Amino acid sequence: MTRLRSVPRDLYAAAAAVLLVAAAILVGRNVYTFDDLIVGWPPLLGRWDPHLGPGTPAAVLVAAAAVAYGPAVAARLRWRALLPAAWGAAMAWTWSLALIDGWERGVARRLTTGQEYLSVMDRWRDIPATLRDFNGHILLHSPDNWPAHVAGHPPGATLTYVLLDRIGLGGGGWAGTFTITVGATACVAVLVTVRALAGERLARRAAPFLVLAPAAVWMGTSADGYFAAVAAWSVALLALTVTGRSLWWAAGAGLLFGLTCYLSYGLTLVAVIGAAVLLLGRRGVRARPVLFVPLLAGMAVVPVAFTAAGFDWWEAYHLLVERYYEGAAAVRPYAYWVWANLACTVLITGVATAAGLRRAVAHLTVRRRGGPPATGAARSPDTADTTADATRETTADPTGEATGQARLALLVCAGLLALLIADLSGMSKAETERIWLPFAQWLLPACAFLPHPRAWLTAQAILALLVNHLVATGW
Numbered sequence: 001m002t003r004l005r006s007v008p009r010d011l012y013a014a015a016a017a018v019l020l021v022a023a024a025i026l027v028g029r030n031v032y033t034f035d036d037l038i039v040g041w042p043p044l045l046g047r048w049d050p051h052l053g054p055g056t057p058a059a060v061l062v063a064a065a066a067v068a069y070g071p072a073v074a075a076r077l078r079w080r081a082l083l084p085a086a087w088g089a090a091m092a093w094t095w096s097l098a099l100i101d102g103w104e105r106g107v108a109r110r111l112t113t114g115q116e117y118l119s120v121m122d123r124w125r126d127i128p129a130t131l132r133d134f135n136g137h138i139l140l141h142s143p144d145n146w147p148a149h150v151a152g153h154p155p156g157a158t159l160t161y162v163l164l165d166r167i168g169l170g171g172g173g174w175a176g177t178f179t180i181t182v183g184a185t186a187c188v189a190v191l192v193t194v195r196a197l198a199g200e201r202l203a204r205r206a207a208p209f210l211v212l213a214p215a216a217v218w219m220g221t222s223a224d225g226y227f228a229a230v231a232a233w234s235v236a237l238l239a240l241t242v243t244g245r246s247l248w249w250a251a252g253a254g255l256l257f258g259l260t261c262y263l264s265y266g267l268t269l270v271a272v273i274g275a276a277v278l279l280l281g282r283r284g285v286r287a288r289p290v291l292f293v294p295l296l297a298g299m300a301v302v303p304v305a306f307t308a309a310g311f312d313w314w315e316a317y318h319l320l321v322e323r324y325y326e327g328a329a330a331v332r333p334y335a336y337w338v339w340a341n342l343a344c345t346v347l348i349t350g351v352a353t354a355a356g357l358r359r360a361v362a363h364l365t366v367r368r369r370g371g372p373p374a375t376g377a378a379r380s381p382d383t384a385d386t387t388a389d390a391t392r393e394t395t396a397d398p399t400g401e402a403t404g405q406a407r408l409a410l411l412v413c414a415g416l417l418a419l420l421i422a423d424l425s426g427m428s429k430a431e432t433e434r435i436w437l438p439f440a441q442w443l444l445p446a447c448a449f450l451p452h453p454r455a456w457l458t459a460q461a462i463l464a465l466l467v468n469h470l471v472a473t474g475w
Contacts, residue, residue, distance in 0.1 A: 055099025132310030183225030242281025254298025356446030417440025
């Protein structure tokens with residue numbers, strides 16, 4: 001009965017999310033002008049452009065299949081088979097959405113426009129010299145200033161595509177393929193994390209929502225999808241470490257977090273999610289405090305390498321802040337974007353996530369004081385290769401379903417906290433539909449709390465299809 005009584009509250013949360021988006025659209029179009037907001041279809045950076053494309057039939061079929069069979073397949077498939085299946089389904093969803101705009105407009109040209117990374121490939125012939133001189137081209141008034149996305153990120157972002165070019169995978173087509181392929185693994189990383197910290201049952205319930213996320217509209221068109229995957233795997237490897245896996249996973253977690261910080265300055269906030277993982281796994285941390293040695297050693301690798309090459313991260317960050325307020329940020333009103341950014345978050349995570357977040361907060365508020373139970377040092381049993389996994393629920397949390405729910409709620413709320421800090425900072429005024437993809441991934445597992453998953457998945461799919469068919473997204 002309690003579960004049934006909470007359903008109307010889920011609908012209220014979803015309705016509030018819809019009203020937030022409607023308010024952002026109405027205020028953005030009627031109170032402000034384009035010169036105020038510098039976006040074509042507020043709160044999104046895009047323009048109104050109803051269209052169909054070659055990806056339309058595929059997107060509809062993928063959505064229908066995920067809604068009809070996703071929850072059942074996620075519940076019954078062996079765990080080791082579920083992970084590649086989720087990756088493949090996420091790629092199918094992302095590719096089909098991207099191809100609604102066609103190959104050229106939807107994939108091949110996305111990272112080649114004047115503000116994107118591939119527009120400066122010819123300036124990276126001498127990588128060490130470019131890194132040493134990188135900060136000299138960040139400010140708008142500097143000679144040969146970098147385009148917006150290159151200046152707005154540490155050089156690790158551009159260097160990724162430079163290295164792809166060096167191994168023969170140059171051009172927008174390969175860059176788009178790499179971004180979609182790697183970005184789609186983010187859902188797998190989140191599943192691994194949820195299973196390790198909150199149990200397999202909740203991970204399986206979250207899987208269809210991670211696959212069919214509206215965020216895929218932007219995951220396939222922005223390098224931020226690649227950033228999201230790197231950040232998610234850093235958290236996943238840390239979660240495996242604190243639940244008893246090899247200390248080498250800690251080194252990997254540190255290495256990927258270090259790389260994350262050199263892909264995007266704002267993704268240092270992934271440390272908030274990492275802190276939640278350490279809190280949830282504090283029993284394992286106490287049992288093996290030595291894990292901080294490989295973790296910190298791994299974290300040092302990328303910063304040391306870039307610093308040795310002559311790039312100063314801190315100087316670059318301060319120059320970026322100056323550049324940020326030389327440009328659109330000096331015009332875009334904080335009073336609008338501080339809440340309209342959250343409307344963008346609704347568009348990338350969906351109304352189901354809004355309802356799931358309501359339940360996540362409720363789980364935390366009803367738990368007894370004293371914090372969430374800690375995970376033991378022993379890792380969860382991996383019997384995924386046995387036939388019994390198709391029907392048996394395995395869990396990393398031996399203390400029960402309620403504990404697993406509370407642990408998942410804390411993890412989700414850590415992602416929400418990181419996003420809110422980014423919002424309040426004022427360093428993300430607009431374009432958060434792509435910038436916040438790495439944080440949005442950690443809100444989606446809240447949908448595991450929801451009853452009637454097919455109904456909510458339908459709402460998620462409809463939102464993504466509508467946005468992709470009605471708005472030409474881009475930057």
